[in-house]
Amino acid sequence: MKPITLLIICVLLLNSCKNKSAETSETTQKTEKIAYASFGDKIIADDAIASKSMLEHYKTMNLGDSINSKMTATVNEVCQSKGCWMTLNLEGGNEVMVKFKDYGFFMPKDIAGKEVIVNGKAFVNEVPVDELRHYAEDAGKTEEEIAQITEPKRTYSFEADGVLLKQ
Structure with missing residues (x-):
């Protein structure tokens, strides 16, 4: 049962990092101003x-x-x-x-x-x-x-x- 729990935790962590990266990219694009x-x-x-x-x-x-x-x-x-x-x-x-x-x-x-x-x-x-x-x-x-x-x-x-x- 431990390998399954470890696998679920890894998937959640990877997914979490992926979402944060996408959010950061969107925020950067929205706040970019033209000089x-x-x-x-x-x-x-x-x-x-x-x-x-x-x-x-x-x-x-x-x-x-x-x-x-x-x-x-x-x-x-x-x-x-x-x-x-x-x-x-x-x-x-x-x-x-x-x-x-x-x-x-x-x-x-x-x-x-x-x-x-x-x-x-x-x-x-x-x-x-x-x-x-x-x-x-x-x-x-x-x-x-x-x-x-x-x-x-x-x-x-x-x-x-x-x-x-x-x-």
Whole structure:
């Protein structure tokens, strides 16, 4: 009878250790926080929509329409002069031009490819040729590339009051 009792105790101990390990793993995953650098107004990461969903909103908007929004996207490009604007990837070759409310803050110039959460107003805009050329110059485009800009462009735009940069 002793070997059976010993076997039962061993099984219970092994099972007990296995459950504690699983609980610890779940707890670690739940308490893991993503670190962000904050720019502009303080915002939280909760409730941000994906860039793909934001693109669907933009497609239904008309020139002059605007909506309050918070979205997560990847940075394509940043103003290399001051960090005063950035473009974000919206999927399928589409992007959104982000400026910062009242030029109240700027972004680091080396964040292309990083993930951000932007909070503010999304709108559809028509950007005049001179402004498009200014952005091309800020982005470090060649004079030939800048000279090829000859027509205004309908763009997806965003005025951010706060940005979180994923670390």
